[in-house]
Amino acid sequence: QKEVEQDPGPLSVPExxxxxxxxxxSNSAFQYFMWYRQYSRKGPELLMYTYSSGNKEDGxxxxxxxxxSKYISLFIRDSQPSDSATYLCAMSDHRGSQGNLIFGKGxxxxxxx
Amino acid sequence: xxxxxxxxxxxxxxEGQNVTxxxxxxLNHDAMYWYRQDPGQGLRLIYYSQIVNDFQKGDIxxxxxxxxxxxxxxxxTVTSAQKNPTAFYLCASSFTGPTLYGYTFGSGTRLTxx
Numbered sequence: 001q002k003e004v005e006q007d008p009g010p011l012s013v014p015e016x017x018x019x020x021x022x023x024x025x026s027n028s029a030f031q032y033f034m035w036y037r038q039y040s041r042k043g044p045e046l047l048m049y050t051y052s053s054g055n056k057e058d059g060x061x062x063x064x065x066x067x068x069s070k071y072i073s074l075f076i077r078d079s080q081p082s083d084s085a086t087y088l089c090a091m092s093d094h095r096g097s098q099g100n101l102i103f104g105k106g107x108x109x110x111x112x113x
Numbered sequence: 114x115x116x117x118x119x120x121x122x123x124x125x126x127x128e129g130q131n132v133t134x135x136x137x138x139x140l141n142h143d144a145m146y147w148y149r150q151d152p153g154q155g156l157r158l159i160y161y162s163q164i165v166n167d168f169q170k171g172d173i174x175x176x177x178x179x180x181x182x183x184x185x186x187x188x189x190t191v192t193s194a195q196k197n198p199t200a201f202y203l204c205a206s207s208f209t210g211p212t213l214y215g216y217t218f219g220s221g222t223r224l225t226x227x
Binding site: 008041042043044046088090103 | 156158203214215216219220
């Protein structure tokens with residue numbers, strides 16, 4: 001079983017739809033959870049950051065962490081064509097300063113006007 | 114503005130040739146990382162460095178080499194021993210310490226073997 005599983009998509013939705021992106025993981029020691037957005041031929045940029053469990057909201061974006069189920073989600077409300085990108089989840093147990101981020105393979109999202 | 118700069122944006126390599134990808138950051142980050150990204154494969158860690166003059170192999174280090182002589186710089190050399198080097202290469206940096214704040218990525222270098 002891979003440490004982090006993410007459905008690669010592609011996912012195509014109409015403009016204005018609510019998008020749900022998900023990752024599952026196997027390491028119960030993970031406590032830092034992030035979502036990165038990567039536009040085509042660009043580097044990933046940090047979109048959402050969550051420590052431990054719970055929800056975090058930033059504008060149209062909401063990140064959820066359910067540690068009991070080892071499941072994280074990113075919701076995008078009122079999706080826009082500019083949200084079309086690949087979304088990567090990332091997580092770490094960050095033991096002291098030695099922990100490295102483990103990335104999902106990314107979900108490619110297309111928002112159609 | 115602080116950031117992380119990768120150069121060149123596109124690079125072409127002939128068979129049997131070594132090439133070096135540049136990565137420079139002015140974020141005062143301690144740690145730097147090199148990833149390779151192939152379609153459907155996600156990000157795979159090549160090398161990382163937590164402090165100057167020290168670095169560790171990642172999951173796919175064979176055929177690659179790095180140096181960390183300055184805090185700001187972490188160049189990656191793709192050697193002729195790397196049999197399938199065509200890929201998108203990403204450099205990243207971060208602070209070290211008790212709290213993880215995430216990585217800042219460069220804009221990438223696309224390497225093609227011709």
